[in-house]
Amino acid sequence: MAHSSMKTVAKEFPVDAGVDRKDRQKLAKMLTRIVGSSHVLYAKTRGVHWNVVGPTFYSLHKMTEEHYEDLHVANDDMAERIRAIGFAAPTGITEMIEHSVITDQEKLLPANEMVKELVEDHEKMARLIRDGVAAAEEVEDVKTADLLTERIGVHEESAWMLRATIS
Numbered sequence: 001m002a003h004s005s006m007k008t009v010a011k012e013f014p015v016d017a018g019v020d021r022k023d024r025q026k027l028a029k030m031l032t033r034i035v036g037s038s039h040v041l042y043a044k045t046r047g048v049h050w051n052v053v054g055p056t057f058y059s060l061h062k063m064t065e066e067h068y069e070d071l072h073v074a075n076d077d078m079a080e081r082i083r084a085i086g087f088a089a090p091t092g093i094t095e096m097i098e099h100s101v102i103t104d105q106e107k108l109l110p111a112n113e114m115v116k117e118l119v120e121d122h123e124k125m126a127r128l129i130r131d132g133v134a135a136a137e138e139v140e141d142v143k144t145a146d147l148l149t150e151r152i153g154v155h156e157e158s159a160w161m162l163r164a165t166i167s
């Protein structure tokens with residue numbers, strides 16, 4: 001059996017669903033930035049979930065759990081969108097960090113400082129994704145635009161909730 005000739009590595013495949021290749025490639029790059037950023041934010045949110053102490057422990061522990069679960073699901077959908085428009089999704093942490101606009105939390109800080117950073121990160125995500133929606137709309141990829149539009153509101157809401165706990 002010629003199993004050795006089977007191609008099992010993801011590579012670009014032809015898509016003829018109405019959006020030009022160069023436009024899909026541009027959107028795949030944009031989605032890779034969003035997925036990378038979202039993944040770094042996921043990891044930072046877990047860091048707060050695990051390490052928060054003080055009077056806000058319970059509310060922040062619970063809230064961050066809701067947030068990282070949302071980021072986990074959304075990230076899967078957005079990475080799979082990269083595949084659906086014909087390109088390879090990020091392969092691991094290194095590639096995601098490389099493309100992230102969110103800076104990793106390398107040092108343990110007081111909870112309120114880490115939460116303040118999460119607020120800024122969610123706002124950064126909202127701005128990045130807003131650009132993503134504009135890029136998707138420009139080439140009439142309504143599905144990508146739709147997927148991303150939903151995310152803007154979620155990040156704005158997460159920023160509000162986190163900000164309210166440290167105000």
Ligand SMILES: [Fe+2]
Pocket residue numbers: 049065
């Ligand atoms: Fe937990």
